[in-house]
Amino acid sequence: MRRPKILGLVLRNFAKRPATxxxxxxxxxxxxxxxxxQYADLTKCTGCTLCALECPADAITMTPIPQGYEVTAKNPRxxxxxxxxxxxxxxxxxxxxxxxxxxxxxxxxxxxxPTRISSEEYSLSTLKKVS
Amino acid sequence: MVxxxxxxxVIEVPIITAEIPIGPQHPALHxxxxxxxxxxxxxxxxxxxxxxxxxxxVEKLCxxxxxxxxxxxxGRVCGICNTVHANCYVRALEYLLDARPNNRARxxxxxxxxxxxxxxxxxxxxxxxxxxxxxxxFMQIMLDRERVMKAKEILTGNRVLADYMIVGGVRRDIDxxxxxxxxxxxxxxxxxxxxxxxxxxxxxxxxxxxVDIGVLKPVDVTSHSLVGPVARGSGVKxxxxxxxxxxxxxxxxxxxxxxxxxxxxxxxMVRWDETLEAINMCLYILEKLPFDGNPVPDEKxxxxxxxxxxxxxxxxxxxxxxxxxxxxxxxxxxxxxVKIRTPSFNNVINSAFMYVGLSIADVPVALTSLDPCISCMxxxxxxxxxxxxxxxxxxxxxxxxKV
Numbered sequence: 001m002r003r004p005k006i007l008g009l010v011l012r013n014f015a016k017r018p019a020t021x022x023x024x025x026x027x028x029x030x031x032x033x034x035x036x037x038q039y040a041d042l043t044k045c046t047g048c049t050l051c052a053l054e055c056p057a058d059a060i061t062m063t064p065i066p067q068g069y070e071v072t073a074k075n076p077r078x079x080x081x082x083x084x085x086x087x088x089x090x091x092x093x094x095x096x097x098x099x100x101x102x103x104x105x106x107x108x109x110x111x112x113x114p115t116r117i118s119s120e121e122y123s124l125s126t127l128k129k130v131s
Numbered sequence: 132m133v134x135x136x137x138x139x140x141v142i143e144v145p146i147i148t149a150e151i152p153i154g155p156q157h158p159a160l161h162x163x164x165x166x167x168x169x170x171x172x173x174x175x176x177x178x179x180x181x182x183x184x185x186x187x188x189v190e191k192l193c194x195x196x197x198x199x200x201x202x203x204x205x206g207r208v209c210g211i212c213n214t215v216h217a218n219c220y221v222r223a224l225e226y227l228l229d230a231r232p233n234n235r236a237r238x239x240x241x242x243x244x245x246x247x248x249x250x251x252x253x254x255x256x257x258x259x260x261x262x263x264x265x266x267x268x269f270m271q272i273m274l275d276r277e278r279v280m281k282a283k284e285i286l287t288g289n290r291v292l293a294d295y296m297i298v299g300g301v302r303r304d305i306d307x308x309x310x311x312x313x314x315x316x317x318x319x320x321x322x323x324x325x326x327x328x329x330x331x332x333x334x335x336x337x338x339x340x341x342v343d344i345g346v347l348k349p350v351d352v353t354s355h356s357l358v359g360p361v362a363r364g365s366g367v368k369x370x371x372x373x374x375x376x377x378x379x380x381x382x383x384x385x386x387x388x389x390x391x392x393x394x395x396x397x398x399x400m401v402r403w404d405e406t407l408e409a410i411n412m413c414l415y416i417l418e419k420l421p422f423d424g425n426p427v428p429d430e431k432x433x434x435x436x437x438x439x440x441x442x443x444x445x446x447x448x449x450x451x452x453x454x455x456x457x458x459x460x461x462x463x464x465x466x467x468x469v470k471i472r473t474p475s476f477n478n479v480i481n482s483a484f485m486y487v488g489l490s491i492a493d494v495p496v497a498l499t500s501l502d503p504c505i506s507c508m509x510x511x512x513x514x515x516x517x518x519x520x521x522x523x524x525x526x527x528x529x530x531x532x533k534v
Contacts, residue, residue, distance in 0.1 A: 005334040006268055009326075019274050035288040056196065056203035091203045091294040096302070096430040 024110060035090045036107040039122035040081050043072060044102035047079040051094035051103075059087035060094060063120075069127040074100075083119040085111055148176060151491065155184045159495035161258060162505035164479065166498060170491055178486035178494075180479060185505050193469035198224060198437055198459075201466065203294060205455075208471065209504055210291050211254065214247045215448040216455075217296040220469075222377065223457040224298050226442040228434060236300035236426035237379040242416045243287060243295045244378075244446070245409040249320070250279045251449035252402040252409075255502045256327065259399055262499045263340040268330065275323045282316045285309050299428040305420075314417045321410050328403040331396075341396035345485050345497030348393060355481040358474045359451020360405065361501055364398035366391040371447035385412050395500035402502075435464065450474040450502045475504040 021028055030036075040051075042065065052060040063082040065071055071078050081094070095103040104126075111117050148169045155163040163184035169177040189208050193201045205220045206213040218240055225231065232240075257272035280290045287293035288303060295301055305313070331337050347357065352365045362369050370387045372380045388404040390397040439461025445454040451474025458468040478501045486494055 004336070005330045006271070009271060010267055031284050031288070033288060034284055035294075054197075054199065056200040089203065089207070089292070090289070091206075091292075092288075092302075093199070093203065093430075099431060 027110070030107055030109060032107055034107045034109070035092055036105070036109045037085065037111060037119075037122070038090075038092065038095055038103050038105045039083065039119040040098075040126075041102050041104050042069075042075070042080050042123055042127045044100050045075060045080055046100055046102075047075045047077045048099065049079075049081075050097055050099065051081050054093050054097050056091060056093060057087050057089045059084045059089070065124070065127070068130050069124065070130055071127065080123055081119070082123070085117045085119070147171075153494060159262060160498070162503055164498075164503060164505050166486075166494065168486060168491070168494060173490045173492075175486045175489050175491065175494065178483045180483050182480065182505070190469050190471060193466060195465065197464045198466060199298075199433065201469065202297070205469070205471070206292060206294055206296075209473075211251045211504065212247065212448045212450070212453070213291070214243045214287075214293045214295055215446050215453055216471075217294070218244060218378070219444045219446045219453055219455040220457065221296040221298055222446075223442045223444040223455045224437060226444060227437050227440050227457065227459055228298065230299050232300045232428075233424045233426060234379070234421040235304075235423055238383075238416050238420055239286075239301045239305070239426055240296065241379045241383060242413055243283070243293055243301070245412050245416075246279055246283045246286065247293070248409045248449050249324075249406050249413075250276055250283065251502075252406045253279070253324070253327075255499070256331070256399055256402055259341075259395075259496070259499050260337070262495050263336060265334075265336055268327075268334075268337075272327055275320060275327075278316045278320045278323075282313045285313055285316075297428060297430060298433055300426045302427060302430075304425070304427050310417050310420065314414065317410050317413055317417075321407070324403065324406050324410065328400070328407070331399060331403060338396065340493075340496055341399060341500070342392075342394055344395045344489065344493045345500055346392075346394045347482070347485060351484070352393075355484070356477050357451075357481060358477050359448070359502075360398050360401045361451065361478050361482075363387070363389045364401045365393035369452075371445050371452050375445065377444075377446065379416070383412050383415055395496055398500045398502075436461070437466075448474055450504055451478060473504070475502070479503045479505075 047062065049062050052062050060081045060083050062079045065075075065078045065080050083094075092105070095105055148171050151168050151170055153166040153168060154160045155165050160166075165181035165184070167179040167181060168175050189204060192204055196204060202217060202220060206217040208216050253272055253276040257269045257276065260266070260268035260272065283293065284290045286303070286305060286309070287295040295303065347361065347365045349365050349367050352362045352367045358369060366389050368387055368389050371377075372385070373387050385408050388401050388408060390401050437459040439459060441456065441458040443454065443456050445452055453474055454472045456468070456470040457466050460467045482501060485497060489497060
């Protein structure tokens, strides 16, 4: 039997570092502008519900902003888009159709976990609390 | 039975055929497909292809959602070929709207589709190496495939699901830095692909398992409507990119790769050659990318109503010719009908005759050489629109009576 063609490559690989990335101990290198977690900046959001209508995964529900937050006059109905990230497909349709460009985009991708994660904490952190 | 020659009894010895179901869950298959083979000893004497394990009702879902929401739904018909699905649907909409994207958008669309072709072909070649029991080669090809996945991430913002196409253009532009990075990645990838092509040509394990397995004659290919690299591996020169010249394929030079052997090995070699062609096309696009305006249309200002009419678009997906039929009634924000015909539908269902005469161990090899994509093909409802009647067809009729 002849020598396998790939033998040289295999031997060279012994001298190299492992290619496997030990996620989540080591973060995967990712582009800064890749499509990660997005959430609405409630200082800009007008509660128009356009993103919820356009979402192909039905991941966005318009939710009342809880009491104790300073809501701008632009949002008379006091509602904001709550994104369920376990449903979201990260297509960024909501980001592109927002008439007031209220969405903040990040490249955060490591959101898998035992609990359901939504944009509630991110979005409400953009508002000031009433003292 | 009593006979004059003194024979008093005839014992009939039946030919014992073993029915072997391969799939829908099987270690040798990566996709949910039931391939029922009947074997006489080791030799296959008949094969049946049973599908329906992955039907998700995407076409009905498209009718229930708006035109623009459908854009992201059709991209999820299949993960590996999401860009071509979206491109075909978007072009069907553009034909209805009579819109034409600018040159830069057309070049960027082709770039995304060709990057996808590179990673799809590398994937199926890696899977083929795994199927023949060459796991080291599988790992190596998948490691080098990461380069093109990175290039796709730089271009579209995601490794697999690009969501890159939109009516009138693309959803992201690239700058000079990104252009140089994609170019670097492709230049590093090219010698690796050439090396793997050489391994597939010369390695004893690969050649022994692939050569003369699942031979398809050109006449069988045309009579059974096989498309894509399967047809080109048998010497049938069929390619929608060359015949339709959609998007920027009329300006980008490329060759349609064909081989005359017609066996599993020829189909895999066609894929390696197409990968090299696709790398050259990507490098050409990155070099000659035109600057004739913004390729990213404002998604807030896209037309909400699609005019009444029907359109039919086709693209050359990685597995062959993919077609979309879109019908709009002119009033509703949703399409009246979306019909998808994928290449795997033709290639997998119509090729049951190919397995006859093979040994059982060669069945996974022959199937993998077709590059089956089951999630693509599971949409078999046919409605006769010409006669305005709805009736169900059997699988045999659907496949052109050649099962």
